[in-house]
Amino acid sequence: MQSLTNRSKVVGSTKMTLMESIYLPAILNGMMITIKHFFRKKATIQYPEVKREFAPVYRGMHVLKRDENGAERCTACGLCAVACPAEAITMTSAERKPGEEKLFREEKYASTYEINMLRCIFCGDCEDACPKESIFLTDRLVPSDSLRQRFVYGKDLLVEPMEENKRIDISKRQTKEVLEFKKNKELQHNKLIE
Amino acid sequence: MQTEIIYKSILALAVFGITLFIAMYSTYAERKIAAFLQDRLGPNRAGPFGILQPLADGVKMFMKEEMIPEVSNKFLFILGPSIAMLTCLMTGAVIPWGSSITIAGNEYSLQVADINIGILYLLGVTSVGVYGIMIGGWASNNKFSLLGAIRASSQMISYEIGMGLSIIALIMTTGTLSIGEIAAQQHGGHWNVFYQPLGFLIFIVCAFAETNRAPFDLPECESELVGGYHTEYSSMKLGFYLFAEYINMFISSAVIATLYFGGYNMPFIGRFIQDPNALAIIGSVFLFCKIFFFIFLFMWVRWTLPRFRYDQLMNLGWKGLLPLAILNIAITGIVMWFTGKIN
Ligand code: SF4
Numbered sequence: 001m002q003s004l005t006n007r008s009k010v011v012g013s014t015k016m017t018l019m020e021s022i023y024l025p026a027i028l029n030g031m032m033i034t035i036k037h038f039f040r041k042k043a044t045i046q047y048p049e050v051k052r053e054f055a056p057v058y059r060g061m062h063v064l065k066r067d068e069n070g071a072e073r074c075t076a077c078g079l080c081a082v083a084c085p086a087e088a089i090t091m092t093s094a095e096r097k098p099g100e101e102k103l104f105r106e107e108k109y110a111s112t113y114e115i116n117m118l119r120c121i122f123c124g125d126c127e128d129a130c131p132k133e134s135i136f137l138t139d140r141l142v143p144s145d146s147l148r149q150r151f152v153y154g155k156d157l158l159v160e161p162m163e164e165n166k167r168i169d170i171s172k173r174q175t176k177e178v179l180e181f182k183k184n185k186e187l188q189h190n191k192l193i194e
Numbered sequence: 195m196q197t198e199i200i201y202k203s204i205l206a207l208a209v210f211g212i213t214l215f216i217a218m219y220s221t222y223a224e225r226k227i228a229a230f231l232q233d234r235l236g237p238n239r240a241g242p243f244g245i246l247q248p249l250a251d252g253v254k255m256f257m258k259e260e261m262i263p264e265v266s267n268k269f270l271f272i273l274g275p276s277i278a279m280l281t282c283l284m285t286g287a288v289i290p291w292g293s294s295i296t297i298a299g300n301e302y303s304l305q306v307a308d309i310n311i312g313i314l315y316l317l318g319v320t321s322v323g324v325y326g327i328m329i330g331g332w333a334s335n336n337k338f339s340l341l342g343a344i345r346a347s348s349q350m351i352s353y354e355i356g357m358g359l360s361i362i363a364l365i366m367t368t369g370t371l372s373i374g375e376i377a378a379q380q381h382g383g384h385w386n387v388f389y390q391p392l393g394f395l396i397f398i399v400c401a402f403a404e405t406n407r408a409p410f411d412l413p414e415c416e417s418e419l420v421g422g423y424h425t426e427y428s429s430m431k432l433g434f435y436l437f438a439e440y441i442n443m444f445i446s447s448a449v450i451a452t453l454y455f456g457g458y459n460m461p462f463i464g465r466f467i468q469d470p471n472a473l474a475i476i477g478s479v480f481l482f483c484k485i486f487f488f489i490f491l492f493m494w495v496r497w498t499l500p501r502f503r504y505d506q507l508m509n510l511g512w513k514g515l516l517p518l519a520i521l522n523i524a525i526t527g528i529v530m531w532f533t534g535k536i537n
C-alpha cells in the first residue's frame with residue numbers, strides 16, 4: 001500500500017534491540033522533540049477577543065433577502081425545501097393581498113418559513129436551488145442554545161431587516177464563477193442583486 | 195531550649211506552608227507546561243496569565259458535592275486521603291532547606307530535624323504513603339479502585355527496592371545516613387551525581403514510579419481503570435489525593451537535588467559572597483532552583499512519554515533496575531577498595 005506521508009514506519013512484534021530496551025535514548029529523543037514545541041508559536045486563538053477569519057464563501061446561518069425596495073423576494077416555490085438533503089426547511093404559502101406590494105415582491109409569498117438549524121448541514125443547496133435569489137448562507141454563526149425548539153428559526157430570525165443600513169451583505173458570495181453561471185440566458189430570472 | 199522549640203515550630207510551619215504553596219502552583223505549572231509542550235497556551239483567564247487558577251481550582255474542590263459511597267467503609271474511606279496527605283507532608287521535615295543562619299550569636303539550622311537516620315526515615319515514611327492509596331482503594335468497594343490500589347502498591351513496593359539499593363551505594367560513598375551531612379559533604383562541587391551516575395539514574399527512575407507519575411502512572415490509568423484508586427472520591431478528598439501527588443513530586447525533587455545535586459551548595463559562590471547569612475539564603479535559593487528544575491523535568495517527561503504496559507513496568511523494575519542497582523553497589527565497592535577508602 002502506498003503511504004500518504006514519508007514518515008510512516010512499519011511496526012511489528014519483533015524483539016526490542018538492546019538500544020531500544022534501554023529506553024533512555026528514545027526518551028531523550030522524545031524530550032528533545034517536546035522541548036522544541038515548548039518554544040514554538042502557539043496555535044491558540046483567544047476566542048472572544050480574537051476571531052478566526054472566515055472564508056469569503058463561508059456557509060453559516062441563512063438569510064432571506066429583500067429586494068431593492070424592501071420587499072421579500074421569496075415566492076414560496078418550495079424548491080429549496082425539495083433541494084434540501086436534510087429536510088430542514090418547511091414553509092406555508094399565502095396569496096398577496098392588494099396593497100401589500102411593498103412587502104412581498106411576488107404574488108405568492110411565504111407566510112411562514114422555518115429552517116431547523118439542528119437538521120441543517122449547511123450544504124448551501126437551498127441557495128443554489130432558489131430561483132428568486134432569496135435565500136443565502138452567510139458568515140454568521142448559529143448561536144448555541146439550551147432548548148431544541150429554539151433552533152427552529154422562523155421568518156423573524158431569517159428575513160433581513162427592512163432598514164437599508166441593516167441589510168445583510170452577501171456580495172462576497174457572488175464569486176466570479178457564480179456571476180458567470182448567472183449569465184445563462186435560461187436563468188434570466190436570476191437577476192443580480194446590485 | 196525554649197527559643198529552640200519556638201524556632202523549630204516556626205520553621206516547621208514555614209516548610210509546611212511553602213510545601214503547600216509550591217504544590218498548589220505545581221498544578222498550575224503542570225497545566226501551563228503541558229499546554230506549552232502541546233503548542234497551546236494553557237489557563238490564562240483567572241488573573242494575569244491565569245495566575246489565580248490554582249485558587250479557583252481549590253475553591254472548586256471545596257465547593258463540590260461530597261459523596262461517600264453507601265457501601266464503602268466510611269472510616270477507612272476518610273482515612274485513605276488523610277494518610278496520603280499526612281505522610282507526604284511529613285517527609286519535608288528531614289530535608290535541609292539551607293545551611294544555617296546565625297542571629298545574635300545563635301546558630302539556627304534550616305533543617306527541621308537533622309536525625310541521623312534521615313534517609314531511613316524518608317524511605318519509611320514514603321512506604322507508609324502507599325497505605326493511603328491502598329486503604330482508599332480498598333475502602334471504596336469498587337473493582338476499579340481496588341485494581342488501581344493493587345497496581346499502586348505492587349508498583350511502589352517493586353520500585354522501592356531499586357530505590358533503596360541505589361541509595362545504599364550512595365551511603366557507601368558518603369558514609370552517613372544523615373541527609374544534612376550528605377548535603378554538607380557535597381560542598382565545593384563534589385556533587386554525588388559525579389560519583390554515582392548510575393545510582394542517580396536508577397534513583398530518578400524509581401522516583402518517577404514512586405510518585406505515580408507518567409510513564410508509570412498505571413494506578414490511575416484512565417483508559418483501563420476510570421480514575422484508579424480515587425475513582426469513588428469527590429470534592430476535597432479527591433483534591434487531597436491529587437495534591438499529595440504534587441507534594442510527593444516536590445519532595446522527590448528536593449530529595450534528588452539534595453542527595454545527588456549538592457542540595458544548597460553551589461560551587462564558586464563562596465568566592466563572591468562572604469557573609470554566612472547571605473550565603474545561607476542564596477544557598478536556599480539555589481536549592482529551590484534545582485528543585486524547580488526537577489519538577490519541570492517530571493512534567494516534561496510526563497508530557498513526552500506514553501504510559502508503560504504493566505508487564506513492561508514489572509520487567510523494568512525487577513529485571514532491569516534491580517540487577518543494575520546491585521551491579522552499582524558492586525562497582526562502588528570495588529572502586530572504593532581500589533582507591534583505598536575501605537580495607
Ligand atoms: S443549507 Fe443545505 S441542509 Fe441547510 S437548509 Fe439549505 S439545503 Fe437544507
Ligand code: SF4
Nearest residue numbers: 074075077078080130
Ligand atoms: S427561498 Fe427561494 S427556493 Fe425557497 S421557497 Fe423561497 S423562492 Fe423558493
